[in-house]
């Protein structure tokens with residue numbers, strides 16, 4: 268069995284067409300356009316060299332600090348506090364005091380006013396947030412500028428509007444806040460995930476302790492500065508950083524009344540076990556292995572863009588990524604041919620370059636996980652194809668990749684790779700497409716591409732996934748609920764449903 272390392276030249280920066288298990292990948296000749304660099308200006312960025320915990324509206328020192336690096340060049344950007352169990356206790360008790368004394372007492376209209384303020388200040392600083400998000404997480408600046416930050420702002424605006432209309436949201440029922448919400452977020456959309464969680468919690472009258480993920484703490488601490496500027500009463504939002512131990516301390520703290528978690532299914536299961544027998548409310552948004560279904564009557568060029576956006580957006584670090592492409596057998600060859608061409612035009616590189624389509628992999632650990640699963644795909648006999656773009660010499664990178672001839676039994680058809688790697692399967696009839704789409708432990712999202720409206724409705728109504736797109740992919744809106752079935756979790760974030768998670 269060949270290992271990925273042995274095959275280094277095959278999938279290394281300057282690799283030529285590869286042979287895997289006797290099958291040629293048929294890699295196309297390099298045909299990339301050369302663009303001059305267009306690097307986003309960083310002079311306006313204000314970052315401290317060290318971030319303390321943000322508790323009770325103040326910066327609070329702790330014993331341990333850890334470094335956060337830029338995954339595109341492995342340079343340290345800043346040090347951030349590592350919150351211990353006693354720090355978590357301090358943050359939760361502060362949030363509880365702020366709930367009892369201030370936030371549960373002020374009018375709903377005033378709650379809305381503060382959230383609007385946060386939204387407006389964020390809007391003014393949108394560019395700075397976008398650059399920091401790309402530096403800390405590795406994502407392409409064009410995505411943080413047009414997706415992450417505007418959507419985060421939109422969530423604050425959206426839920427600000429609901430704050431004094433909760434009775435209308437749940438007509439005929441009396442609703443009230445819960446208390447302290449403990450929120451744990453992943454590294455793929457840091458500010459956006461924070462907005463998804465903080466905005467509805469505040470609108471519903473709860474206070475918050477939120478923890479950023481290990482590799483992407485910076486935009487949350489910048490949000491802390493915005494919260495100070497908005498003069499949100501002290502202790503209503505407390506922001507901390509740390510690892511799984513810190514997250515577990517939030518989950519286990521007796522005073523957190525609601526847990527909102529976005530992350531891996533594995534950790535979601537641990538959290539479920541931990542809160543069993545308590546009266547905590549919980550929402551879990553976990554992994555996915557979405558089917559993106561292309562029927563033979565689909566507008567194919569548009570569908571190719573949907574496939575690209577579905578799996579290579581944010582380096583594939585997207586829980587609702589269209590990571591399983593189900594293509595009707597009659598158009599398989601043409602779809603693969605078009606996809607190969609399109610893959611070669613994707614620009615991989617410096618996240619701060621405005622021309623970059625695919626940025627850096629978020630961490631070395633994630634890069635290793637992607638490499639391991641790709642190696643498994645090769646060993647299992649799927650046909651491997653990869654873009655031939657050049658990669659920077661430093662940092663964590665993985666070229667856009669897809670596997671064709673994937674079988675349902677392959678691990679790459681079942682496990683979440685969370686990287687720029689697509690698995691292509693085929694089907695003959697709509698019934699087979701639905702059967703295969705649902706043949707997964709997950710159920711977060713799905714996409715359908717066809718010319719026929721009736722086929723869209725017929726197919727999507729049979730798919731067990733929380734979010735479905737037709738003739739588009741990875742589109743988000745704060746008014747639209749997001750969440751999963753099966754091992755993708757439960758509970759919804761966004762929309763009116765997102766309020767229910769923070770009310771009793």
Ligand code: ADP
Nearest residue numbers: 451452453479480510511514515530531534537
């Ligand atoms: P990923 O694989 O995307 O890194 P994880 O589920 O490991 O996803 O991490 C998502 C978030 O959950 C991170 O903020 C991480 O620190 C936190 N976390 C990890 N382990 C635990 C745990 N046992 N309890 C609570 N939070 C945890």
